[in-house]
Amino acid sequence: MTAVYIHIPFCEHICYYCDFNKVFLEGQPVDQYIDTLLLEMKMRLEERPVENVETIFVGGGTPTTLTPKQLDKLCGGIRELLPYDEATGEFSFEANPGDLSLDKLEVMRQHGVNRLSMGVQSFNQDLLKKIGRIHTVADVYQSVKNAHQVGFENISIDLIFSLPGQTEEDFKDTLSKALALDLPHYSAYSLIVEPKTIFYNLMQKGKLILPGQDAEANMYGYLMDTMAAHGRQQYEISNFCKPGYESRHNITYWANEEYYGFGAGAHGFLGDTRYSNAGPLKKYMTPLEAGELPTFQTKDLGLNEHIEEEMFLGLRRTKGVSISHFKEKFGKDMFDVYHEPINRFVDKGLMQVEGDQVKLSRQGRFLGNVVFRDFLFER
Ligand code: SF4
Numbered sequence: 001m002t003a004v005y006i007h008i009p010f011c012e013h014i015c016y017y018c019d020f021n022k023v024f025l026e027g028q029p030v031d032q033y034i035d036t037l038l039l040e041m042k043m044r045l046e047e048r049p050v051e052n053v054e055t056i057f058v059g060g061g062t063p064t065t066l067t068p069k070q071l072d073k074l075c076g077g078i079r080e081l082l083p084y085d086e087a088t089g090e091f092s093f094e095a096n097p098g099d100l101s102l103d104k105l106e107v108m109r110q111h112g113v114n115r116l117s118m119g120v121q122s123f124n125q126d127l128l129k130k131i132g133r134i135h136t137v138a139d140v141y142q143s144v145k146n147a148h149q150v151g152f153e154n155i156s157i158d159l160i161f162s163l164p165g166q167t168e169e170d171f172k173d174t175l176s177k178a179l180a181l182d183l184p185h186y187s188a189y190s191l192i193v194e195p196k197t198i199f200y201n202l203m204q205k206g207k208l209i210l211p212g213q214d215a216e217a218n219m220y221g222y223l224m225d226t227m228a229a230h231g232r233q234q235y236e237i238s239n240f241c242k243p244g245y246e247s248r249h250n251i252t253y254w255a256n257e258e259y260y261g262f263g264a265g266a267h268g269f270l271g272d273t274r275y276s277n278a279g280p281l282k283k284y285m286t287p288l289e290a291g292e293l294p295t296f297q298t299k300d301l302g303l304n305e306h307i308e309e310e311m312f313l314g315l316r317r318t319k320g321v322s323i324s325h326f327k328e329k330f331g332k333d334m335f336d337v338y339h340e341p342i343n344r345f346v347d348k349g350l351m352q353v354e355g356d357q358v359k360l361s362r363q364g365r366f367l368g369n370v371v372f373r374d375f376l377f378e379r
Pocket of ligand 1: 061119
């Protein structure tokens, strides 16, 4: 399986919780960025050709800040450069609900985009404002309507819970409104306050009041139960879908498989090497304009790092990590390597061994990060 991630770093506003690689759109050389991005794709693919790309994910930033003309250029370039079969592949775009006009959606559809992932976050207008989003709840309904009208059926929405000032009742209300849209896929993440964000600064000053650990755990428990009651299987810690609607692209990451990353600040994983591109626009574009790749860092993974990643990425999936696949991939028995933490977490009820799979229990999903830490060789 070959997956491709493409990064569009522009945003019309900066959300208070966001630590992604992004820049404020106004005054940026967007057309020039698209040209250099396509150039990077061409150069990397010449260096390491690919026969068949199965999933493409355009993320950001906010890819839907591009104009229809810019989207046409980007998507046309992507389709020209990548050997992608529209009949079998998954081509996703991240979208901001406020941006999904019919003309943009039509351009995407014409180029074979077949999945949308919308950053909805909440159905509470006051909370949206409080976290720095500029779209409205009405935009969400209009965007879903527009997407259906243009023929998109594979739509996912992202939600965030444990937001400042959010009550459990409020999250229940958001979830019920999200499910009333009857979409095939939902992602829901608890808020993590990352350094260098507006929320982090507020927290340092004691001005960010979060719901607290108990409320957060209650919201997560309610999320898992409600999704199951609505026929959305949990296939990853934060992801739920109708059967057959898993994000194939994201599964590549959790299965610890290869992917190309293109664009400012994008990461890729090819062979045994993880690489990242320069993040600031100028540092990304200048080398490309001089005919050089904008690689910022490369890291060759040793066997132990591969093994660690296999575990902490794979354990995010509900089905967990396959014991036989582990042996085939690394030539080692998983229990020889991880006898101690697996037994300890099984005894504590946080992990389960079922047939060929080692996985988190329901209880373990609440404490994923605590479990994952113990699968690192050096802590
Ligand atoms: S959360 Fe998304 S839309 Fe908001 S600033 Fe970050 S990348 Fe941009």
